[in-house]
Amino acid sequence: MLRSINQRRILSNRYTFIGGTQGAWRVVRMSSFRGAGLRAVERIDIVTGDAPVPRADAWSLHGFTSNVRYGTRAEVTTLAARQPLLNRPEAGCAALIPIKKSAAWWGLPQDERRAIFEETSRHTAIGLEYLPAIARRLHHCRDIGEPFDFLTWFEFAPQHAAAFDELVARLRATPEWDFVEREVDIRLERVE
Amino acid sequence: MLRSINQRRILSNRYTFIGGTQGAWRVVRMSSFRGAGLRAVERIDIVTGDAPVPRADAWSLHGFTSNVRYGTRAEVTTLAARQPLLNRPEAGCAALIPIKKSAAWWGLPQDERRAIFEETSRHTAIGLEYLPAIARRLHHCRDIGEPFDFLTWFEFAPQHAAAFDELVARLRATPEWDFVEREVDIRLERVE
Numbered sequence: 001m002l003r004s005i006n007q008r009r010i011l012s013n014r015y016t017f018i019g020g021t022q023g024a025w026r027v028v029r030m031s032s033f034r035g036a037g038l039r040a041v042e043r044i045d046i047v048t049g050d051a052p053v054p055r056a057d058a059w060s061l062h063g064f065t066s067n068v069r070y071g072t073r074a075e076v077t078t079l080a081a082r083q084p085l086l087n088r089p090e091a092g093c094a095a096l097i098p099i100k101k102s103a104a105w106w107g108l109p110q111d112e113r114r115a116i117f118e119e120t121s122r123h124t125a126i127g128l129e130y131l132p133a134i135a136r137r138l139h140h141c142r143d144i145g146e147p148f149d150f151l152t153w154f155e156f157a158p159q160h161a162a163a164f165d166e167l168v169a170r171l172r173a174t175p176e177w178d179f180v181e182r183e184v185d186i187r188l189e190r191v192e
Numbered sequence: 193m194l195r196s197i198n199q200r201r202i203l204s205n206r207y208t209f210i211g212g213t214q215g216a217w218r219v220v221r222m223s224s225f226r227g228a229g230l231r232a233v234e235r236i237d238i239v240t241g242d243a244p245v246p247r248a249d250a251w252s253l254h255g256f257t258s259n260v261r262y263g264t265r266a267e268v269t270t271l272a273a274r275q276p277l278l279n280r281p282e283a284g285c286a287a288l289i290p291i292k293k294s295a296a297w298w299g300l301p302q303d304e305r306r307a308i309f310e311e312t313s314r315h316t317a318i319g320l321e322y323l324p325a326i327a328r329r330l331h332h333c334r335d336i337g338e339p340f341d342f343l344t345w346f347e348f349a350p351q352h353a354a355a356f357d358e359l360v361a362r363l364r365a366t367p368e369w370d371f372v373e374r375e376v377d378i379r380l381e382r383v384e
Contacts, residue, residue: 071301071303109264143205
């Protein structure tokens with residue numbers, strides 16, 4: 001019992017994005033939409049599981065996948081039917097968008113965050129319009145002392161890059177984005 | 193920028209409960225309500241901030257405080273008006289109740305979890321009946337690879353121990369508890 005409780009489980013829900021000189025994704029553009037940016041890097045490496053040892057030449061951002069926080073049964077069912085998997089051969093483009101929301105957002109009760117997220121801003125409804133072209137994995141990181149609250153990873157084929165730009169612009173124009181105080185936008189292409 | 197991102201923030205929302213021979217709280221009773229128990233210990237020590245180095249003679253459970261997950265504006269306002277702080281001089285009794293919910297619970301969408309939590313099980317409404325006698329701090333731990341999903345810490349005066357037993361029994365009789373697959377109940381008294 002002693003051993004089983006002190007021996008941590010494998011963190012199968014943990015992902016680390018390492019910005020440096022290694023990895024399968026080449027950075028083609030990095031910009032700050034709001035707040036401080038991140039140091040420019042050549043590549044991003046994605047590591048699954050427990051946090052790797054920090055490398056001197058790189059930064060790293062950690063996040064974890066988790067349960068649904070806002071979605072209703074109807075929304076989750078519709079999303080599940082339309083959303084593609086990651087790692088599609090044709091999806092040679094990607095984006096990593098780290099976001100930090102304000103203390104005002106996190107101080108809101110659940111019903112008011114939900115109302116801003118969907119009833120007002122149509123976050124899921126807008127996203128659904130771009131499926132199945134754009135694959136997505138959301139990582140949470142506010143609770144583990146990271147500089148951002150979310151890291152969202154997107155993958156799409158080159159011919160959907162303009163649609164992805166439109167999606168991001170539409171979300172940034174919503175009332176939900178009034179609560180975003182830092183956002184970095186990193187665009188990538190898969191290294192052949 | 194490199195330094196600022198690799199230098200982790202202080203984890204001010206992190207708490208560790210160390211079961212062993214040290215600490216301000218003496219264990220008076222430990223039982224398993226459902227599933228595997230924990231090794232019997234004499235004391236529990238509560239450490240704030242980054243996870244301490246494991247001690248060979250003890251187990252440790254880690255959790256973090258976070259934003260509201262289910263509460264509405266009305267519920268949060270009512271709770272805030274009635275709930276007492278921890279560390280009241282008269283609150284010589286405490287309970288640590290680690291809980292793990294099932295995969296079925298975590299697979300439910302937000303609206304269905306909310307409905308079971310409050311509209312069906314009246315979790316917050318029942319809890320409010322025991323305020324301001326019982327102080328409480330909820331720690332989350334499912335997302336960080338811990339053996340439990342929640343660690344709830346309660347403090348109350350000796351004359352409210354029977355009321356606390358009643359509160360726990362009422363919650364365990366709700367439909368929400370059908371989703372609890374492991375629960376340990378540790379009762380403690382403050383060491384003079």
